[in-house]
Amino acid sequence: MKRGELDDLVAYGTIARARSFTRAAAELGVSPSALSHMMKGLETRLGVRLLARTTRSVAATPAGERLLRSIESAVEEVETGLAALGEWRGDPSGAIRITASQFAAQAVLAPVLPKFLLANPKISVEVSVDSRLMDLVRDGFDAGIRWGGNVAQDMVAVRVGPDTRLIVVGSPDYFERNPRPSKPADLERHNCILYRLVTGGGLFPWKLERDGKEVRTRAAGQLVLDDPDLAATLMLAGAGLGLMLEPKAASHLAAERLVHVLDDWCIPFQGLHLYYPSRHVTPALRALIEALRWKPPEA
Template identity: 40%
Template sequence: MPGTSTDPFAGLAAFLAVAETGSFTAAAARLGVSPAAVSQTVKALENRLGTPLFLRTTRRVGLTEAGAALLIRARPAAAEILQALETAGEMGEEPAGVLRLTVPRMAVPLVIEPVIPVLRRAHPKVAVEISVEDAAMDLPAHGYDAGIRIGEMVERDMVAVRLTRDIVWSVVASPAYLAARGTPQQPEDLTQHDAIRYRFPTSGAIYRWEFERDGRTLTVDPPGSLVVNDGALLISFALAGLGLAYVADIAAEEEIEADRLRPVLQPFLPRSPGLFLYFPRRASIQPKLRAFIDVMRTVLRAA
């Protein structure tokens, strides 16, 4: 029978650290204690629960079925508790604390690079941690205060603040590529071209290019032996003349205006909502997030 403890959360931080890092040594470094202390704490938790949580070998640490089940439920709950503690500590007027953001690479030059320097100068007590990733992200489960994504990727129960105009999708190529291979006139012409293809980071699926014709959606899976999961690489490789790329116009705006990239198939390309900042409604009371939103609106309005 599982034992009892006066502290129901005893060992939980150590368990989560080991589960997330896959290592007792890495977990110890995160928690600022010795690996032996982490091992003893986890062992005590396992004894209390009456079941092993990890499968330990000389090479790796894996979760048992019970450990995996505990991780699924405990990680978002722990994030909620940390958020509650942080919010309680930030109820003063002056913005402070760590602002954790998840943003797609597209948003880095458009939002992050112009906004963060102004935020840091205006609110030096606000530390900022930014994770650049294109995959969809569960904010509370991963400890983020807010995220930036294309509007259609934002969950409906989130507060959303528009950052950019709508996106018009573009198929672009370098002038050198088009001179050598010709300009496609219809989406079907893409079968005679080289595409720089995009693989979704989360699902691993290859993106099928979307077009519109006569009010209907048309998808094309163009051939191409170059595959990336990063939007900036799509533009970089297109600039290098390696093929056609399917990108957001706001991400390639500078290259298009300078004629380093040329858009093609424009009559057939769809429109999407632009970039939005999004966050849980309860997070909006945090001074650090309110400060970020205020600075962001001022900077982007002036841009």
């Protein structure tokens, strides 16, 4: 096989997985136009169409899928070898594409990325904020950040945040009109703001816990939402009781805009984790993982 043919196959594999000429070009360090020219040449030599292009996306054709399956393991070995060479060059480089929930993006990425990017000028990071659980390989992501309980077992996971909990809160205005609940069963007589899960479509269950004892309440109310920021706005406006992550509620509690009720009861949450497929880690992603890795506070 000629050197140019191997380059074209590596480029094709990168495009097919990323589903984007722009992202693949950034990862390979070439221009999108040069990459498009390479693919036209490869398709001409093979005599088949490998990629179906639209104005919004790129996807492998059936012939392209067959080619990808036959070369994928070999291409990954080549990419792993090239990534390993990057460690010898000193400064990590390349593009990283991450999917994160809204809370994860604000709590984990926002405090770290400015300093990280200044220290690593050859690395670029694309963050896609989405509540849905994404398929990293299918959707072209290098890594994701989600709560530990939502990470698939076949992924490598690195903790990037402490365990936390969901607490029950309401506004002072709401409690001027309604008595404070003293036990979980009291929630059945309150107007509770419910959250619909984007993945799966069901309602998030109010399973409160104290001292290892779990109680599932039949919370109900006039509002069902799928956006946590809108839910917080409506809780602050007195529309009902709701569940809020304790770190997100902290400033509102301190300013007395919200009141925490059922103090002994909560919904525990595993901390945020960065996760990625185990096939290989580029030096750029490894550098970001180390920058985000959570370290427990010293006693």
